[in-house]
Amino acid sequence: MFEIGLTHYLVVATLLFVMGIYVMMTKRNAIGILIGVEMVLNGANINLVAFNRYNGMSGIDGQITSLFVIVLAAAEAALAVAICMNFYKNLNTVDVDHGDTLAG
Amino acid sequence: MTLRLNQLMVFATPIIIATLVVIAPVQAADTELPQSEQGLTLSDQGIQKSADGGMLEALMFYICAAVVLGSGLAICLSKNIVRMAVYLFGTLASVALMYFLLLANFIGVIQLIVYAGGTLILLIFGVMLTSKSPWAKFDVKRNEMIAAGVICALFAGMLLMVVVNAEWPLETDAVVVGSSMTQFGSALLTDYLVPFEAMSVLLLVVMIGAAYMARQE
Numbered sequence: 001m002f003e004i005g006l007t008h009y010l011v012v013a014t015l016l017f018v019m020g021i022y023v024m025m026t027k028r029n030a031i032g033i034l035i036g037v038e039m040v041l042n043g044a045n046i047n048l049v050a051f052n053r054y055n056g057m058s059g060i061d062g063q064i065t066s067l068f069v070i071v072l073a074a075a076e077a078a079l080a081v082a083i084c085m086n087f088y089k090n091l092n093t094v095d096v097d098h099g100d101t102l103a104g
Numbered sequence: 105m106t107l108r109l110n111q112l113m114v115f116a117t118p119i120i121i122a123t124l125v126v127i128a129p130v131q132a133a134d135t136e137l138p139q140s141e142q143g144l145t146l147s148d149q150g151i152q153k154s155a156d157g158g159m160l161e162a163l164m165f166y167i168c169a170a171v172v173l174g175s176g177l178a179i180c181l182s183k184n185i186v187r188m189a190v191y192l193f194g195t196l197a198s199v200a201l202m203y204f205l206l207l208a209n210f211i212g213v214i215q216l217i218v219y220a221g222g223t224l225i226l227l228i229f230g231v232m233l234t235s236k237s238p239w240a241k242f243d244v245k246r247n248e249m250i251a252a253g254v255i256c257a258l259f260a261g262m263l264l265m266v267v268v269n270a271e272w273p274l275e276t277d278a279v280v281v282g283s284s285m286t287q288f289g290s291a292l293l294t295d296y297l298v299p300f301e302a303m304s305v306l307l308l309v310v311m312i313g314a315a316y317m318a319r320q321e
Contacts, residue, residue, distance in 0.1 A: 003158060004162050004165045006274065008165060012169045012172055016199075021259065022253065023188075025255070026249055035189065038196075042195065068303060070211075070215060074219075079314050082314040082318040084234050086317055087234075088233070
């Protein structure tokens with residue numbers, strides 16, 4: 001129990017990932033969905049760093065990959081917030097259920 | 105009831121994080137500093153796994169995991185977008201502490217700077233700019249919540265079953281050497297040069313695109 005291994009981190013990462021998916025499914029606010037995406041990316045990142053740590057720490061490939069994931073998440077958040085602002089300017093709300101003008 | 109629980113978590117999270125920050129140097133001081141084969145001390149980049157340090161590591165891991173999962177659950181249950189952003193800070197900060205526990209110091213620092221310092225502020229600005237009132241609520245139907253909960257519970261069960269039962273072919277070493285900034289610098293400029301350059305072009309494109317899309321007419 002007091003010996004923390006790879007599985008402990010993987011379980012936490014899994015639960016964070018699934019909670020992020022739940023947030024993405026249930027929130028109707030576009031920013032809320034973005035928060036869910038950030039949680040999913042963090043869960044994946046914990047996996048990468050934990051595998052890097054418990055593989056004898058022979059390289060830093062996992063950490064480099066997680067660095068790229070963090071950079072991509074920041075870029076994605078910036079673009080998504082810009083899209084949300086456009087959405088709000090056009091529809092006067094960020095409720096994603098109202099973004100159905102292209103539907104027939 | 106839920107309101108009180110929310111407020112309790114908001115106050116408890118920084119206290120727990122502050123406690124962990126105080127404990128961390130003690131943990132580092134407890135562990136012996138091994139001599140590497142080249143005769144260099146690993147004081148600044150490595151720790152040896154010792155029997156007495158394992159307990160404190162376990163304690164810190166469980167506190168971190170509790171804050172990560174507690175804030176995550178609070179994000180799931182909260183209806184208020186500003187509160188969700190605050191709970192997201194709890195999750196991101198505890199994940200950064202987990203990176204420190206995993207000896208990924210640089211990633212932990214980057215997580216705090218980029219996520220907690222940049223992305224979260226961006227999200228909060230997005231909330232403020234895109235709602236008539238920042239306390240606006242979007243009600244979700246109970247059916248949708250139940251369906252999403254069932255799907256996610258099944259998915260979580262499946263993933264946990266795989267993760268717990270799988271046997272990972274891992275190398276195990278007694279001495280674990282942490283990563284250093286030097287390794288990052290040389291890796292980014294040799295093995296990962298192409299992704300690194302692609303990332304810089306991507307950041308430029310994103311900067312121009314975000315400024316273009318968010319412009320005023």
